[in-house]
């Protein structure tokens with residue numbers, strides 16, 4: 353198992369002080385910054401667009417990991433790349449032509465991610481894996497931070513890992529939703545390389561300490 357990467361999800365941060373929060377989380381030793389883009393159609397919530405990503409880009413050098421929970425993401429991926437996204441992840445359920453959209457992302461020289469809702473079978477991303485650099489397994493129903501990890505997703509993470517190995521794809525396996533110090537070790541044992549954590553980090557008193565605690569809990 354390589355080094356487990358920590359990707360704090362800023363949806364749970366103090367939005368009124370976004371610049372300060374980005375500086376704090378950067379200094380706290382995160383590996384990537386996870387930015388949840390929601391359009392109110394694909395998920396019942398609305399967050400931010402390219403302008404906020406551009407602002408965050410100006411405040412940190414950490415890789416920006418943009419999780420697009422939007423309908424027809426092909427309409428927007430280039431805008432988020434222009435704004436500074438390093439990874440753009442789309443939902444297999446949200447785009448009629450996922451392979452084409454993943455190719456657009458890669459054509460722009462960025463990392464392409466594919467993700468799926470908890471209720472979608474892992475086989476739904478099998479074809480997309482050949483074009484993806486990252487597979488994101490959602491372990492809550494997307495739309496909000498602070499939800500509980502869905503226990504049946506442990507097995508799904510394992511099956512996702514098996515699928516990437518079967519496709520002989522050297523691909524990052526990212527897990528997102530309800531990840532805490534208490535379940536991080538088991539999630540990593542199931543095959544996760546990157547842990548997205550919103551509430552667990554941003555509702556803690558000391559971001560650096562919490563990140564250290566997570567790393568320690570997974571034996572790093």
Ligand code: DX5
Nearest residue numbers: 494495497498529530550551
């Ligand atoms: C949910 C988002 C997740 C979420 C993670 O739709 O994709 O990134 O914000 O937050 P926690 O860690 O609080 O579940």
Ligand code: ZN
Nearest residue numbers: 361388419528
């Ligand atoms: Zn997310």
